[in-house]
Amino acid sequence: MTDGVTGRYATVRAAVLGTGLIGGSLLLRLADAGLDVTGWDPDPVTREQARSRGVSAPATIEQAVAGRDVVFLCGPLPTLPRTLTQVADLTAPGCVLTDVGSTKVEVAAAAARLGLTDRFVPGHPMAGAESAGLPAASPTLLTGAAWVLCPATGAATVAFRWLTGLLVELFGARVVPMSASAHDSVAALASHVPHLLAGALAGAVQRSPLRDAVLALAAGSFSDGTRVAGTPAERTANMLLGNRDRVLHELAEVRVLLDELAGALRAGDAPALTAAYAQAGAARSALRGRRFAPADREFPVGGDHAVEVAWLRGLGDAGGHLTGCRIGPDVVSYPAWLPVAD
């Protein structure tokens, strides 16, 4: 990752629609990299804030997306299908569209209904903060993030390859290729259920007669365990509702474990409790200490890309990621990494 962009992406013209925390951070990085970029937000105050940070922020979506090579859709989840419809009409067929929403099945289905599968690449950068809005945005918020992109066969593969290269160059992204449904299942456990647990814990404390004393003693475990309960309530509600069935399914799995822990505690069974925490600790060790081995692959540039897409999805399902996409005259090559078994 370099500060400015050189080579094939140096002349990219980009637009970011919805310039809150994530969209704003994207916008600021694109601008810092020297790209021709416009930002648009429905809120005129936000547009003014963008201008005061030196970024072009026209008053209408039409102006923002005119002549763009790529448009990032960064508004709230429920607005995405409508924005997608609008942007599809306003942009050329070669303009790549992507989003940053925290669930992918619904928006992918909307794109399919609109006939946009060839140029809409569903995306989700795994980054965020408790804060919200453009004032909290930073050009480095997304640096080095795991960034899910959903590949598909046919012309869609070309858009996926191009966007992968762009995100790696601009953000040093670790691009995780996944199907939309695999993403939503994994995100349920990696993000959505943690939001439910944090909400339940913070909500219980807020209601408790012990609240003030609990806050006084709140050390790391409570503070860490409730952090995401402080994210904007409506954003969290939209995220959970956008992935309802998978979230409820994974929550049930977490409840099984919670019941086991509570059962061992009730029974005074120290060995069972210790064993359960040793198992939980193994996930933490794996999170902190994962090692990766190279898993680079090449594919023909042409064809229907079915083998390429199958490999990409398998890579993401296995916890792997891409750190680039080089397109030659005959072959496309992916530098890729797979986790080594514990």
Add this chain to the structure above:
Amino acid sequence: MTDGVTGRYATVRAAVLGTGLIGGSLLLRLADAGLDVTGWDPDPVTREQARSRGVSAPATIEQAVAGRDVVFLCGPLPTLPRTLTQVADLTAPGCVLTDVGSTKVEVAAAAARLGLTDRFVPGHPMAGAESAGLPAASPTLLTGAAWVLCPATGAATVAFRWLTGLLVELFGARVVPMSASAHDSVAALASHVPHLLAGALAGAVQRSPLRDAVLALAAGSFSDGTRVAGTPAERTANMLLGNRDRVLHELAEVRVLLDELAGALRAGDAPALTAAYAQAGAARSALRGRRFAPADREFPVGGDHAVEVAWLRGLGDAGGHLTGCRIGPDVVSYPAWLPVAD
């Protein structure tokens, strides 16, 4: 808080028994402050590590506690009653004893059975880390921590006052006075239930077929929400078992909230979900943005201290804390802080 200790605490002779993460951090700070301090640990390798960090670490408890003014008991929870018995026999009646265990009712009851209530002040600094052992200890780990001490009437109040002053001077501690049972109820919500939720989440991921992909996408919410699942399993099990009934009670309260959230999600009820997260967010805002007003008080040095102890416990129950204890010829005065209502 100064680096060295002056005034009434400059000549304190202290001992720390059990020099893992917390005890080791205590020991290193006492040594840095220039106090005469000894550390003891049952593990000879740990004693050698203490010596290599320039601290006196004799081979026996007898040597470590001989002639001490204060002894900090920092071993695992289940060992505390036995160590207390041992140390009581080896020290003078004026030697103040305290501990740093994460539950207080059991050890307070053990002290009462041993007739040590007058000089044993149950304690719990709210600090920790995922790591363990003396190599992970640091003289600054406990700096500025909320530190629960349990006051009691009679001679015990004298020990409480003295220890409060020492902890404020050495650690810049915010001393939170509480009864042992109030502490254990509050700690159940502030620390023990968060450990259960973290264990359930990390355990469910460890078992899941999606594990590797979840770890690849694990952003802040998962990483923060499972952090304490990485603490040593046996320590966590002991902590939970030492506060079993209160932990199960507070877990049931958290489950009520979790059921409400899941119910609203299942029903697709966006307003209910948003309202629940707004309530949860209020606890986060209060945690980050609490303001405090002075609540200083004075009490007569003599008497049975019943009014003083009742005020102290009320202060802690209300989320307040002490930032000192000045003992004059006639009065004892506490600089104290109470949270201002949201």
